[in-house]
Amino acid sequence: MTLASVANTIQSMVLSRTNTGSKPLVLLASGAQLFTDISYGLLSKIDRSVPSASSRIDRILMDHRDAHRDDTADVQKVAIVTGANSGIGFVTANALARAGYQTILACRNPELAQEALDTLKRQTGLENFEVMQLDLASLESVNGFVKQFKAKYETLDILVNNAGVMMCPYSQTKDGTEMQFGINHIGHFALTTQLLDSLKAAKGGARIVNVASLASYMTTGIDYSAIEDKENYDRNNNYAMAKLANVTFSNALARKLQGTNVTVNSLHPGSIKTNLTRHVGTGAIMDTIFNMVLIDAQAGALTSIYLALSPDVEGASGKYYSRCEATNPHPKALDEAEQDRLWKYSENLVAKKHASM
Template sequence: MIAALLLLLPLPLLLYMAAPRIREMLSSGVCTSPVQLPGKVAVVTGANTGIGKETAKELAKRGARVYLACRDVQKGELVAKEIQTKTGNQQVLVRKLDLADTRSIRAFAQGFLAEEKQLHILINNAGVMMCPYSKTVDGFEMHMGVNHLGHFLLTHLLLEKLKASAPARVVNVSSLAHFLGRLNFHNLQGEKFYNAGLAYCQSKLANVLFTQELARRLKGSGVTTYAVHPGSVNSELTRYSTFMTCMWWLFSCFLKTPEQGAQTSLHCALTEGLERLSGEYFSDCRVGWVSAQARNETVARRLWDVSCDLLGLPLD
């Protein structure tokens, strides 16, 4: 017994020493596209921190006019100044967007449409994870309301601008967690039964299904769409869960950096020749596997119709 314990003692040190190599193995996907974006317009939600911030920074570095769509405008302004300084691109703008409030989403869209003539890249990046049971301003369960319905509405409101700017792309940040998701249309808002982890997984499954149905509806329009799994990233996403925050801290040396986590979003937004893969789910900059329910066209169409009904949008 003592001998076994002695053998295990060096294990934490060995793991720590191996951490850079393990992180490299888990971060194999890198966006290698050389595409530059002068004259292009991009919107990134949740761009004041983490993956969104790094995504916006790279788009600005390539010359795009980038809108940081953030709930915290003050923090967004600080990030915009940082990106402007690092990239030399002064066309980094901050606009208020609270995905937990449909009035804020509509106000953002209305302002953007009045301000801009084109939109080439929409990256639906913002999200919440492991929230205690709570509701958005409009009464939606927080995960479903922010992660899916908020971005569903935003995309719908900006869709004609995307079509008029084609070729254009929509990137929806999902997660590997969608494999554990099941869409229960009789408990979509978690009022009959609620588990924070399952609610998050359900919303990430909704992201994948939304992407597939959107691709089907946009076929031939010049607008393509992709769902992405950024990987396990050391970010603020776990802020609502003490347990997940502790786990992220404990294993932080193995997690991707936000810059590494942004690579698959950038790959889908920038890489030429991906048009034929519209609707696909990407992980580490390549097409990944999805769950059985995520491939169900009937469920995807039903989710679209239910989402329109909840948001008061016309069925088409």
């Protein structure tokens, strides 16, 4: 049994015993899950038998190359990574370009995106990167991105929905949705549903990868009346609900995509030191501790890269992964009534905004 399986098994056991819908138990379970995650991060740094993240990424790229040896060379394969200018998205974009995909960095800030593009080209010596502006906090921007993409490309092979914000103070997207739910879920819902035709047209199948989080367990479920409740805004719970929405949306979409050549999976990337914690004041001492125990972005991108490229998960869909292994999601994400409710809620919200544009 690997260190990763041990950590996943402990987390599944905690989940199965505590997810009764009671808030104190959920909070207790969340603490235990986070502790396991951080312990794994620390142990994987100490345990010399755990291969480095970069060697595991190289292995995935080799497996991908072997599996695609017979592909026609004149078919250009295309990948999109949202939030590719930093953290996990940046490392994921690096790997997808090295696997031969024309890799689109879908980023909100043009300067940061250009900087990332220059660094990626320098790091890899490759030219197959480009920037397309995408602000997931604006449905108009999502529409503009999709238009620009479709004007240039007929097919899409890989979509990595990676961008996210965590625990920001209360604010709203340009369309009036609470920011965390709006960026993490609604923006990606609108983007993905508008790109489904391009994904279905990909020769040899396409993959959607949704970067969720362990935080998806840290709530009793999606409370639709709480999402927009500015007075009682709970930034922890809203992040957890947005991440649970990522997993629930994945599973709903997997059902809708049955019988097509498009797969969709979600994942927890690990507990990683990135810019994501910008809204969480930690202080110098906590920062030093975090640097010791949290994994780096290279290790954090491993499961995204695995799901996007590895032949091991060919055909797998509607599953939730952690540390490159399928594991149990929050039980509500498996509930088809919950999936349908989230789909209707998201669809109505997007349709309402489109009608007013």
